Amino acid sequence: MASQAAKSLNYDVIVIGAGIEGSSSAYSLAKSGQKVLLIEQFPLPHGRGSSHGHSRITRYAYEDDFYVRMMVDAFPLWAELQKEAGVEFFVPCGVLDIRAAGSASEQRVVSALRTHNIPHEVLNSSELKARFPAVTTTDGYGAVWDPSGGLLRADKCLAAYQTVFKQLGGVIREAEPVTSLTPGDLVSVVTSRSVYRAHKVVIATGPWTDRFASALNVxxxxxxxxxxxxxxxxxxERLKEHGAKYLPCILDSRDTREGHFHVYGLPIDEYPGLVKVALHDGPDINPDHRDATDSAWIDHVVAKYVSELLPFLDSKQPALREHCIYTNTPDKHPFIDRHPQYPNVVICAGFSGHGFKLAPAVGKAVTELISGKTPSYNMAPFRLDRFSPKSNL
Ligand SMILES: Cc1cc2nc3c(=O)[nH]c(=O)nc-3n(C[C@H](O)[C@H](O)[C@H](O)COP(=O)(O)OP(=O)(O)OC[C@H]3O[C@@H](n4cnc5c(N)ncnc54)[C@H](O)[C@@H]3O)c2cc1C
Structure with a gap:
């Protein structure tokens, strides 16, 4: 009996963290035939990490062609997940990537899209105004129109991964924080309730990753x-006049007298009559005390943007405010890599506010890393040692 119980706690792979990256990794690993355990600290679903909420933008438009390459896989993989789960979570409304017309960054986006033959259009400010009258443009600003992009209904995506993962034989333990792990040929993972062992482990713990990385001397x-x-x-009334004439997802990166800022917006899809417009920035926090910080300044910055560029919205104050966490890295690229001393441990974190759409490709990359296969993508930008001398990881 005792040896049977011990055996039942052994897995090929344990994934720690059931956010979108851990869930997509667990799903992809299970699909590749591995026996997988996915462990989550909170009861599911929860709203305390980075993957909750109704909507995320998905797009091909990126300045770096390695992300465009990942999205070439991610779009069909999202479509496959919709079919497997029997749920529709993609809303194809297109994405407007607004930037200074002719700027180096706009050219990088166009070049990355061309490298992978992704349909797109470059709009100058008068073309932008004519095509999207709901969006007020300012002189010198145009956009790259990414017609294949749109909105992912995030909560549904996350649930779809977890549902199909279980159908594939995967096991989820929720409300069970991992308290420590001991690396080795067989990694021991200790939780609040049990000890599990696996040949391989994926750490996908979002804003809580530091504690695992430090314990593993990274x-x-x-x-x-x-x-x-x-x-x-x-x-x-103005919605009828303008917004009804179709509001896509918007990314807007601009320099103002107050400095550089990056705002994003999504069309009405969640709360009737409410448009989501948010700043791609916020105060540093401890993820265990997320709401203990004041950030009223953000409301003011976004209200100013809304009043100037999206005048069909009431900019006096937000009608609703929710919170979420980004885990940023200095170059805004995630870490997706094997541990330098323990190659059977993969760390996958630091998605810097743009990792949701990438999740199917991240799951694929993690599966390749875990299985010792040659990755399908350029993984150099995601290396663990890119900010540190190798000897001092
Ligand atoms: C407001 C907002 C808007 C965004 N918009 C976009 C967008 O438009 N497009 C886009 O592509 N991306 C977007 N993102 C980014 C994207 O959502 C994140 O990059 C992605 O969700 C990160 O997922 P994750 O799995 O790394 O982290 P998380 O979702 O935080 O998951 C980590 C999980 O690990 C669990 N965990 C941590 N420690 C432990 C432990 N000890 N034991 C067990 N479990 C543990 C946590 O509870 C959590 O569930 C947005 C993010 C936010 C917050």
Whole structure:
């Protein structure tokens, strides 16, 4: 009996963290035939990490062609997951990537899209105004129109991964924080309730990753910040006039007298009459005390943006405010790599506010790393040692 119980606690792979990256990794590993355990500290679903909420933007438009390459896989893999789970979570509304017209960054986006033959259009400010009258443009600003992009219904995506993972024979333990792990040929993972063993482990613990990385002597510059997710009420008359004429997802990166800022917006899909417009920045936080910080300044910055560029919205104050966490790295690229001393441990964290859409490709990359296969993607930008001398990871 005792040996049977011990055996039942052994897995090929244990994935720690059931956010979108851990869940997509667990799903992909299970699909590749591995016996997988996914462990989550909170009861599922929960709203305390980075993967909750109704919506995320998905797109091909990136400045770096290695992300475009990942999205070439991610789009069909999301579609496959929709079929497997029998749920529709992709809303194809297109994405407007607004930037200074002709800027080096705009050219990088265009070049990355061309490298992978992704359909797109470059709009100058008058073309932008004509095509999307709901969005007020300012002189010198244009956009790259990414018609294949759109909105992912995030909660449904996460649930779909977890449901199909279980159908594939995967096991989820929720409300069970991992308290420590001991590396070795067989990794021991200790939780609040049990001890599990596996040949391989994936650490996908989002803003909580630092504690595992430090315990494994890896120094990762991860910076959890709190994001205020703001919803603004659309004026019904002006919505009829403008917004009804189709509002896509928007990314807007611009320099103002107050400095550089990056705002994103999503069309009405969640709360009737409310448009989500938020700042891609926020205060540093401890993820265990996410709401203990004041960030009223963000409301003011976004209200100013809304009043100037999305005038069909009531900019007096947000109608609704929710919170979420980004785990930023200095170059805004995640860490997806094997541990230098323990190659059977993969760390996958630091998605810097843009990792949701990438999740299917991340799951694929993690599966390849775990299985010792040649990765399908350029993994150099995601190396653990890119900020530290190798001897001093
Ligand atoms: C407001 C907001 C808007 C965003 N918009 C976009 C967008 O439009 N497009 C896009 O592509 N991306 C977007 N992102 C980013 C994207 O959502 C994140 O990059 C992604 O969700 C990160 O997922 P994760 O799995 O790394 O982290 P998380 O979702 O935080 O998952 C980590 C999980 O690990 C668990 N965990 C931690 N410690 C332990 C432990 N000791 N034991 C067990 N479990 C543990 C946590 O509880 C958590 O569930 C947005 C993020 C936010 C916050």
């Amino acid at each position: 120094n990762l510059p991860l910076r959890p910040i709190r994001i205020s997710v703001l919803y603004w009420k659309a004026d019904p």
